[in-house]
Amino acid sequence: MGQGNSKLSSDDIKKIMSKTNYTSEQVSQILKDYQSVNQDSKGLSLEEFKSFFSIRFKDYDDASILHMFKIFDSDKNGRISFKEFVGALFIITKSPVSDKLSFLFDMFDRDLNGYLDLEESYNILKLALNTSVGLGFDVSQAGSFAEGLLNSMNRNSHGGITKEEFIKKASVNDTFVRMLCLYQSYDTLLY
Structure with a gap:
């Protein structure tokens, strides 16, 4: 597949499908959505990436979307290829909770x-x-998770929490995982 990715072979x-568990219909829809924002067929620019994700993830600010773009631009060429795009959507929608937390x-x-x-x-x-609030979830227990996370940081000599500590602490907190919609696939929101 070239940068333009206008057609996919079977x-x-x-x-x-084998790497993401998407159906062929979902892959076709993802390609259609990708092509709808990929104006020059050279891969998604930052602006095109922002236009796609800012509509679907309203709680992410520009700085978060920029950082997400940098993470998913795995070849660091300043464009998101279809392969990188599908990988990004897979992590957000269907990957295991630990991968989403990572x-x-x-x-x-x-x-x-x-x-x-x-x-x-x-x-x-x-x-x-x-x-959570946007989706109408009860967030009354959010404070206990936040307190635990911040207390973990205070006990560490490095003044922060490592990825391993974050994943371990967050993955066992059902409230936090639900708050981030990590149990749900985003099928109803995306694919």
């Missing part, structure tokens, strides 16, 4: 130091609360 579709950690570790500091942790919690 082998390409089968590869995507992605969130990477997205919010903006200084790339391997730790979530107080501000970065706050930004994840803010996203979780905004997402």
Whole structure:
């Protein structure tokens, strides 16, 4: 597949399906959506990526979407190929909870130091609360998770929480996982 990715062979579709658990209909819809924002057929620019994700993830600010773009631009060419795009959607929609938490950690570790500091942790919690409230979830227990996360940081000599600590702590907290819609696939919102 070239950058434009205007057509997928049946082998390409089968590869995507085997790696993502998307159906052939979902792959076709993802390709259609990709092509609708990929104006120059060279892969998604940052602006095209923003236009796709900002509509679907209203709680993500421009800085978060920019960081997400950088994470998913795996070949670092400044464009998101269809393969990278499908990979991004897979992580967001169908990957295991631990992979989604790993992605969130990477997205919010903006200084790339391997730790979530107080501000970065706050930004994840803010996203979780905004997402939950927007979907009508009960967020009354969110404070206990936030307190536990921040207490973990205070006990560490490095003043932050590592990816492993974050995944371990977050994955066992059903309230937090539900707040981020990590149990649900985003099928109803995306594919």
